[in-house]
Amino acid sequence: MDIRVDKDACVGCGLCVKDCPMHVYELQEKVSVPVRPNNCMGCLSCHEICPAQALEHRGIYAAKRHYIDIKVCEMLRKVV
Amino acid sequence: MSAGYIDELHEAFHSDLVYRPEEIPLECSPRPKEMEQTLHGVMKLNGLVIRSLEEIAGRGANAVTYRAGKKFGHEVAKYFQKREDVEGALHELSDLLRGQYSFEVWKPEDKETFIIEENGETFIYLVFHDCIVRQTLRRNGLDQGGPLCQTLFGYVVGAIEEITGRKAKLEIVHTGPNACLKKLVLK
Ligand code: SF4
Ligand code: SF4
Numbered sequence: 001m002d003i004r005v006d007k008d009a010c011v012g013c014g015l016c017v018k019d020c021p022m023h024v025y026e027l028q029e030k031v032s033v034p035v036r037p038n039n040c041m042g043c044l045s046c047h048e049i050c051p052a053q054a055l056e057h058r059g060i061y062a063a064k065r066h067y068i069d070i071k072v073c074e075m076l077r078k079v080v
Numbered sequence: 081m082s083a084g085y086i087d088e089l090h091e092a093f094h095s096d097l098v099y100r101p102e103e104i105p106l107e108c109s110p111r112p113k114e115m116e117q118t119l120h121g122v123m124k125l126n127g128l129v130i131r132s133l134e135e136i137a138g139r140g141a142n143a144v145t146y147r148a149g150k151k152f153g154h155e156v157a158k159y160f161q162k163r164e165d166v167e168g169a170l171h172e173l174s175d176l177l178r179g180q181y182s183f184e185v186w187k188p189e190d191k192e193t194f195i196i197e198e199n200g201e202t203f204i205y206l207v208f209h210d211c212i213v214r215q216t217l218r219r220n221g222l223d224q225g226g227p228l229c230q231t232l233f234g235y236v237v238g239a240i241e242e243i244t245g246r247k248a249k250l251e252i253v254h255t256g257p258n259a260c261l262k263k264l265v266l267k
Contacts (some may be wrong), residue, residue, distance in 0.1 A: 042207070044258035067215040067218045
């Protein structure tokens with residue numbers, strides 16, 4: 001798995017370090033570093049928890065997301 | 081109710097289609113793309129049923145849904161080929177779940193084999209990628225790992241038991257928005 005952290009965006013909160021069940025990340029000089037990327041199983045919990053949206057996974061399998069209500073999203077897009 | 085409204089309703093349910101009996105339908109109607117509203121309705125309904133079950137039965141809800149799932153797993157897998165090897169059983173299982181769930185056998189970097197022996201337990205990690213339960217829960221803003229997940233658990237355990245003739249157990253290791261890690265413990 002190719003995991004990238006946007007060093008400029010990362011605020012060093014360590015939430016991804018705590019949340020990742022596979023201990024993929026470590027904080028090094030207040031920035032998250034994916035030290036064990038091959039242990040990642042692609043759950044994307046880290047994406048959901050990162051307040052800075054600093055994470056990027058490449059080569060991941062994206063699960064089906066039929067739950068997204070397109071109509072609601074379209075409406076939201078008009079106001080946000 | 082005005083006559084105009086009634087006419088409008090009749091109009092909506094009228095077509096010039098010639099409908100003949102068909103023995104083996106080869107496509108579903110309406111087309112899957114047009115079923116989005118139906119899908120959302122089903123997800124919403126399932127979510128509400130589970131939420132109510134939890135409110136009334138509390139922690140007992142998990143036992144009910146697990147049992148229902150297990151029965152379903154046994155029932156469906158009855159018609160599948162029996163095999164003793166776990167690898168073959170998982171293969172059968174992925175065929176069984178196709179379209180609703182997809183999973184792969186997974187191992188952490190430091191493990192040599194997919195069948196792991198640790199603290200007197202023999203288990204296999206399964207990563208569930210596509211999952212209709214996860215989608216339903218997210219559609220309804222419900223937590224993962226609750227009673228609806230237990231139906232899937234029961235289903236997998238029931239099917240594995242039926243195919244291999246061995247007792248099995250499934251544990252949640254982690255739930256995420258894109259995939260969930262589970263541990264299939266073999267007895
Ligand atoms: S996707 Fe899941 S396993 Fe992978 S790094 Fe993020 S939290 Fe860890
Ligand atoms: S959760 Fe995001 S901001 Fe916080 S340490 Fe991890 S990458 Fe950085």
